[in-house]
Amino acid sequence: MSTPTQNDAIVSVRAQQIIDCKCRPAVEVVVRTASGAVGRGAAPTGTSVGMHEAYVLRDGDPSSYQGLSVHKAVRHVNEDIAQAITGLNVFDQRGIDQRMIELDGTPDKRRLGGNAIYSASIAVFRAAADARRIPLYEHLAGGPIATVPVPCFNVINGGKYAGHTQAFNEFLIVPYGTDTVDHAVEMAVAIFHKLSEVITAHTGKKPEVASSYGYAAPSDDPEVLLDLMQRAIDQCGLSGRVAFALDCASSEFYDAATRTYLLKGQRVSSAQLIDYARQLTEKYPMVFIEDLLDENDWDGYQTAVKAIPRTLILGDDLTVTKLAFLEKAHTMKAVHGFVLKPNQVGTITEALDAYAFANSHQLIAVPSGRSGGVVDDVVMDLSVGLQVPFQKNGAPRSGERIEKLNFLMRASAQYPGCRLHDIRPLLRFA
Known part of the structure; x- marks a missing residue:
């Protein structure tokens, strides 16, 4: 594995609303590093959702997607999470995730939204693999798969x-x-x-x-x-x-x-x-x-x-x-x-x-x-x-x-x- 450098610093974190396969709004985050590596992440949602899961933050505005829009969560990424993790090393997944958890400050990620934090976490993970120019699964496996x-x-x-x-x-x-x-x-x-x-x-x-x-x-x-x-x-x-x-x-x-x-x-x-x-x-x-x-x-x-x-x-x-x-x-x-x-x-x-x-x-x-x-x-x-x-x-x-x-x-x-x-x-x- 290559040694992380200053080129691996996160320089951009941007989110937007997309839709999932059931046409329900979802948060998508794109993370970019100084080296030009890019990672994209989006949080899926379930039909059967356990009461102990991370909180999915939705707008609750009945005039937009029957209250399911995620503009609040998107804003939390663009304003709060981006500020907190920009400049951090993209290979420090644990440190970045911990920073977001502490920034949220709730047991179930209710303040920023589990969908906001998770999408950003995936985007960082993918950007790290892209920085190495290998598939994410190989980055995770540490080598070829059998x-x-x-x-x-x-x-x-x-x-x-x-x-x-x-x-x-x-x-x-x-x-x-x-x-x-x-x-x-x-x-x-x-x-x-x-x-x-x-x-x-x-x-x-x-x-x-x-x-x-x-x-x-x-x-x-x-x-x-x-x-x-x-x-x-x-x-x-x-x-x-x-x-x-x-x-x-x-x-x-x-x-x-x-x-x-x-x-x-x-x-x-x-x-x-x-x-x-x-x-x-x-x-x-x-x-x-x-x-x-x-x-x-x-x-x-x-x-x-x-x-x-x-x-x-x-x-x-x-x-x-x-x-x-x-x-x-x-x-x-x-x-x-x-x-x-x-x-x-x-x-x-x-x-x-x-x-x-x-x-x-x-x-x-x-x-x-x-x-x-x-x-x-x-x-x-x-x-x-x-x-x-x-x-x-x-x-x-x-x-x-x-x-x-x-x-x-x-x-x-x-x-x-x-x-x-x-x-x-x-x-x-x-």
Whole structure:
């Protein structure tokens, strides 16, 4: 790695409002250094947002984007953050992130906006890589990469539909039975297209496109959906090479007053939901189950890890990419891993600290974009640079999700011998 010089000083920090893939306003920041290096960063937003995430500052003006504009956050970058980090060395990511955290002064980055701070943090990270004239993932990896992660595809989306509510948020396919990412993508695309035919045959009409670009769930019964997915896999001749995963996002349908969850139109207890998930893992090849329980149900997660041996239990809203939460999860043995979403915590440094702890304590990190994504999501650089086993990519539809797949294929092609990560040692159903 080259030694930082005065040419690596930040000389310009500018922000503006852009829109994400759902046409919701987002903050984009461009950082420039004295050497001419440039980095750009934009903060995505999620549909399922945990209460412990960094605060997304929006204007609240109903006359502009229904109150979702981010001009306040943009102004904080241009006036406050720019003044605070201009002149700092672009390679001092930790120092720059800490400066912004201290400038904000709130636990959840509420004053300046987590979206403002995070976008600036990414822009600095990218400018440092540009200063070295290498891809960001190689800057992060410290050299050439040997593997790219197995992409996991969200093909059926839960939610409220006419006549039923599917409580589980995402039904995913995981094409692991190959050694190239190109083939994994081809397998997933074939299954996704076949699944449309399978759902049409099942319901008598073409499936709707859901808000996260998968197919709208045609049933409130998870087993019906998993059976349809298995049928598509079988008809593509890919049996035994593609597994499943679930993102339950159970906080969305949790009733704190009764401490119950929605499942197939009924309210069930934490114990009942855990037992149902256990039954699913005994019937289907399940790589992981994410957010099985409410974001504050630590005891429930601890129980789930003991009760469900045939899959990985991952935290997302539970852990929100925060080091303190991961330390608690490790101590309690509440999860086998976590979903890595850097904008949840608000800076690259904090996200990498969370990853480092997880990695050193045998907790799996699964990078994921957000439903309101952007094309150049830094999550892809983290996925490749950290050499993780698998990542969440969304449905193989819509521009920024397709770009994530192309990113993996391009990265793999850059390095002779680069292969798809072999996740078979992690599979608990095998």
